[in-house]
Amino acid sequence: MISREEVLQLAELARLKIADTEVAGLQKDISNILEYVGQISAVQGKNQGSTLDQGSSRSNLMREDLPRAEGDTMGGKEESLRAAFPKKENGYNVVRKIIQKDE
């Protein structure tokens, strides 16, 4: 079974805050699931890289690099994109200062 510390480390790597009461259940579930999917290690053969290469497209579908016009499916969406932003002030989108003094 994976340890409590491993669960906490996975949560940190995955940027997920989990409640202390959840840890034991996650230890059990994650261990069971890993044990089941672990049978994959018996498969012969090498890593095939990006799974998309196995899919339908053997090459990417490219499009012209042109600005989108108003009325186009993807054009003229600035306002609605701005409206989705959680915090706004005086017409600016507000984010946390990321360069901080050493504590």
Next chain:
Amino acid sequence: MSDLNTLSITEASKKLAAGEITAVDLARACLEEIKKRNTDLNAYLEVFDDVEKQAEAADARRAAGESHPLLGIPLAIKDNILIEGRKVSAASKILENYVASYDATVIKKLKDAGAVFIGRTNMDEFALGGSTENSAFGVTKNPHDKSRVAGGTSGGSAAAVAAHMALGALGSDTGGSVRNPASFCGVVGMKPTYGAVSRSGLIAAVSSFDQIGPITKTIEDAELLFNTIRGRDTLDSTSIDESFYPKRTEKKVVGFPAEMNIDRGSFDVGGVGQKFKETLFSLKEKGYQLKSIDLPSLKPALAAYYVINFAEVSTNLSRFDGIRYGLSLKGKNLFDDYAKSRGEGFGPETRRRIMLGTYVLSAGYYDAYYGKATAARAQLRKEFEEAFKSVDVILTPTMPTPAWLIGEKSDPLSAYLADAFTVPANLTGNPAISVPAGTVDGLPTGLQLTAAHGDEAALFSAGLLLQ
């Protein structure tokens, strides 16, 4: 004419074209049924407030001379497909009030055809699950037995169609999410060939598996919806056109995996197995040859599927960070902002899969899990390609059992194991359809047909024989 909502799309379309009914009549009939049943079933997360207006617009387009088989047809749309200006949440708290800023390509095509959108349907959060029990907004109940699940992840779409609260619906299928609820609710559900339908505007779950597909009352309706939404799209770099795979000629041969040995009875899935056998023999009577095929890589397929699922889910969902849109919670620093927004915004199954994906992609485990899963996937694809040299379609059950009781599969692994028949088509990219096959213990069940890449035509023609 109060039962217009029970019509198939094809039937309603004929009546609309003949002027016997209007789009407004159809929309009202569905809304009436929704009023009666949706509170109970929880199929729709939201019923749009302009359904009658959309129907009036469709009637006006017809009066002006337009005609399309979907003009004025009321459809339900899964809550992970974007319709501009409307909420779309993937049944997650993290996107609870998110408003779509553009139309998905499938939506644009349906708008051009004149379809009417009734509302957005419930699903497992971010299409992770198989029963709609992982929705942040409550489970969808099975219209045939309210103590049971409707299946998933497109459970709301299948329940809406089965309960006649829409004439048809769109779902999305990552590992069976269209076919599983179709089977549980007794309707038709189809996953197209990988790339056949554009995913632009579909909230991504597992990008190398996801396909949008129709959920309908009949095969003809599924074909009609598929033909309307298919096609290459510059906004989805993996999309393909109809000529991508060479045309095939019918062989009149139905394959079945050798593991399901029909004579020795080693195929043990109870009543569903019985249905499978009966149907296989009925196809023989209809002039099809039966052929047992070897697909040894089916054995590790489910494990390979889940490894790739976890890996891609953890990367796809990293975009939800609480900074640019969606739920945004403040912590004591930037790391805390992320962890809090994601920890509280995502439900338990989503968090579990993100952590499992983080695990299988981490440096020490990557080759043993993800690397091996891609090898198994490539091998399975080869085996399918080989099998389709001698058969038109492969028949299997869709699900090993009819719908289970709500809460019955609380252990996540036991729910994963129910996906054994549906995930192979997502691993290989083949098209597959679930067709109703009567009832087992009084509950609907479905059988699955899988065809060669690009050969949806074989699904429809064999499907008609089962219908």
